[in-house]
Each structure stands twice: as structure tokens, then as C-alpha cells.
Amino acid sequence: MTRVTEDYLVRIGKLIRTARQHKGLTQAELAEALTTSQSAVNRMERGQQNLSLEMIARIGEALDSEIVSLGYAGPMHLRVTGGRRLTGAIDVRSSKNAGVALLCASLLTTGKTTLRQVARIEEIYRILEVLTSIGVKARWINNGNDLELTPPARLDLEAMDADAARRTRSVLMLLGPLMHLEPHFRLPYAGGCDLGTRTVGPHLAALRQFGLRVNATDGHYHADVEPGVTPTRAIVLTERGDTVTENVLLAAARHPGVTVIRNASPNYMVQDVCFYLERLGVKVEGIGTTTLTVYGVEKIDCDVDYAPAEDPVEAMSLLAAAVVTSSELTIRRVPIEFLEIELSVLEEMGLDHDRSEEYLARNGRTRLTDLTVRPSKLTAPADKIHPMPFPGINIDNVPFFAAIAAAAHGDTLIHDWVYDNRAIYLTELNRLGANIKLLDPHRVLVQGPTTRWRAAEMMCPPALRPAVVVLLAMLAAEGTSVLRNVYVINRGYEDLAERLNSIGARIETFRDI
């Protein structure tokens, strides 16, 4: 690990102290955020503690401070000592996908939005950069667990951080709230994982019914709002997509009158957005179904406090971690409604598991359970694994079936019809000892069981879930593996390496300078 010299340590220490005081944290509070002691923070601030670049980056994150978030810290990599069993229990955190939608939704009210237990992940940081660049005040409170967002009297859309906006597809969900605030605006083109072409047509077609016209030129969506246009009948989405449903919900929330959305996604992040809207005083009927009726409120000025639910895809990731490492693991706070089809398939494959009594998430609505998974002799499923819009196997959970199928006896056909590239990335597992044949760009045949995972040094595939699947296989492979440039994992998982270490993994993070 690279160390910085004494002179720099004193200067960095001063910067840390100033940034901490600016944020209103005590040394003890910063220490808690960094999982270190108050005396260690005291030594750091006096320049008497050696600091790894990793620690400096973490301090920067804890303090939201550009000064110490060191622009020169290079890409993050992981070094994995594999072949270890996982053990104990781990909590699922709140989802990336609800988090980004709720950040966009915060623009609906002129009041303050407090979001509890928001995942501290890169994707959230990108949307936060976009929001703060246009004037929203953002503050992490309660030891960095909760996020407080206060909009300005008028947004400065011209000042939008285009680089941050281009790194996330979720910026698309600003269309719905912004159309109520500005008659003309532009948004940089949306990005996200490298998953091939993804549709925006359904967003634009649905929002047109509220008078929003969008032209895509020069790397921007140019949006113009025609006043007085109102949907004359139910809005029928051409695809049952998650973000398109959320976008229309956000447009409908401040549209005076009743909007009916058909072919809506009932998926987890959409439910979170509906629960949030209810707290804003916007009535939504049909939550959890494919027809949503929204009773819009033209002006919303209340403060709102909401805790997004736990992430089913993170739950599936942890479950897959237990399976590939043949471990007994308890995964707590699993939003069971959104994982039960996956669990039914896994039960058929022979997965030995127990579920606790159900209890409610902090939002008071989502049902949670604690799931204990035990080492099992798995057989390949009789039928292909393929995703469906909810309810069905979650599209983002499909890659985890590749790792699980690799541990099962027999051949599993996986058909990812949704994304152009994602199935291709699954063949990366072959470098770690799996036997996966690419049948065409959307289908792979996994031939199990993988008797021995092999350690390897690899670049992260440029898509979040396949990247995590590779990491899981590295946990199973004896020896030392290296996974390079894990930004894409940090887009969607909070402190994944550290949290896996807390249940017995051995993963070190390191960075290039």
C-alpha cells in the first residue's frame, strides 16, 4: 500500500480536521463512520498516523469533501484470497434502484426530503452531484446513514454537472419532475452499465401525453413543455419498464387530475416511489399491480421522511456468494416478495434454506425475512432460466444464476433476452474454471459442476452484475485473485469488500496512484 510522506500527512490532517468541522462531526462520529477509534482520527488530524490512499478516499467519502476525496486516487482494485467459507449473518442494504429514483423524486417538493439508510454507492453519488450542481443542498446526517435534500428556490439547470449526468442512466428520471419546474430544459444523454442499446422511446412517448416534447441532439435531450396538455385517457406503457413507470409516476404526481398508468411495472423500486409519493400527499392506487392510478397534486411543499426498502438484488448476490463458497450464511432483511420466484427455482434445484417469520421494513410496507442458506447438492434446473418484468425472475438476478448453475450438477440454459451484452460477460467465469458456452449473444449454457474454481487476475467486466458474479467466483477460487477497476461494482454495492470480509471473506482494496 502506498504511504504518503510526513509533510503531506500534516497537511492532509489539517484538511481532514477542517472538513470534519465544516460537516459538524465530532472526531468520535468520524471515527464511527470509518470504523476506527477516536484516537486514530485524532492522530490523523495531527499528521501522526500513516494513511493509505484507501483510507484517504474513505475519509473523503465520509466527509463529502472534495479536499480530501483526492482527485488523483486512481481506479480501485480488489485482491481476493479465495477458498474460504463464509459464515455468520449479514444485513441487506437499501437498493440502488429505489435510491436513485427517490433522489430524482425529491425535486417534486419545495420542502426538505430526508431519505433514511440510503446506500452510499457511486450511482447515488453521481445523481447527488447532478442535484447539487443545479442548486440542491445535500447533507449526510446521523453518522452518514441518512441523506437530507433541500431544493433551492430556483434550480440552475444550466449549471448541471454533465459528466456526472452522463455516467448514469437514472438521470432520465429527472424528466418527470423537471417538466413541472421549467418550460424548457436540457439533460445530458444517459449512461449506466455497458449493456448495449437501452430504450428511451417509452419514456418520451408516455411523457408526451403531459405535453413534454423531447429532441435528442448534440449529446442532450432538449425538452419543451407545452402548457395545458393533459392525458385524455389511460397512459399505456409500451414496455413494462421500471424507470419508465417511475418517470410517469413523477410526472403524474404534480399533474392536476387523475392519471391512470397501464402496463406499469410493479417492481420493488416502483413500489418505493409510490410509498414516497403517498408521504407527499399524492394518492396512488394499485401499488404492486400493473395499473396505477395517481391523484396528482399541483403544488407540493411539505417536508418528507422516507426509508427505501432493502435491495432484492443484493440479497440474491449474497445468496449466490453462499452457494458458490459452499457456506452456511444468514442473509437478514431480505425483501421476500421480490425474491420468492428465484427461491422457488433454487428450491427445485435442491437449495437447503430456512426463512424466519416475516417482518416489516422501515417503510412499514415491504415484507422482510431472514434467510439461512446451507451448503447443498444442487442439480441444474429442468427448464431454462430467463427473466421477466416483475413478477418473474428479476432481470438483474439472472447473472447470479450463472454462478449458481456452475455449482450445480448438469447443464443449465440461461437466456438473458433483455440486454444485448450481459450474457456474453458471463463467459468471463471460464477464466476462473467454469464451463460456460456462449450459444448466441443472449444465451449461455452452463455445464456444472465446477469442481475447482481457479484464481486469476482480471479486469472487471463493464456491467455491474456480471462483475459481482466474477468476484463471487474469486471468493470460491483457492489462491489470490485480482479484480481490476471495480467502479462498476461500487456503482451498486456499498462497501461490498468490507462487508464480505465481515462474514469471513478476505478481500483487500488497493488503488493505483
Ligand SMILES: CC(=O)N[C@H]1[C@@H](OP(=O)(O)OP(=O)(O)OC[C@H]2O[C@@H](n3ccc(=O)[nH]c3=O)[C@H](O)[C@@H]2O)O[C@H](CO)[C@@H](O)[C@@H]1O
Ligand atoms: C435504475 C434502475 O432502476 N435500473 C433498473 C431498471 O432499468 P430501466 O428501467 O432503465 O431498464 P430499461 O428500460 O433499460 O429496460 C431494460 C431492457 O428491457 C427491455 N424491456 C423492458 C421491459 C419490457 O416490458 N420489455 C422490454 O423489452 C427494454 O427495452 C430494455 O432494453 O430496470 C432494469 C430491468 O429491470 C434493471 O436491469 C435496472 O437495474
Ligand SMILES: C=C(OP(=O)(O)O)C(=O)O
Ligand atoms: C443494469 C443495472 O443498472 P442500471 O440501470 O443502473 O444500469 C443493474 O442494476 O444491474
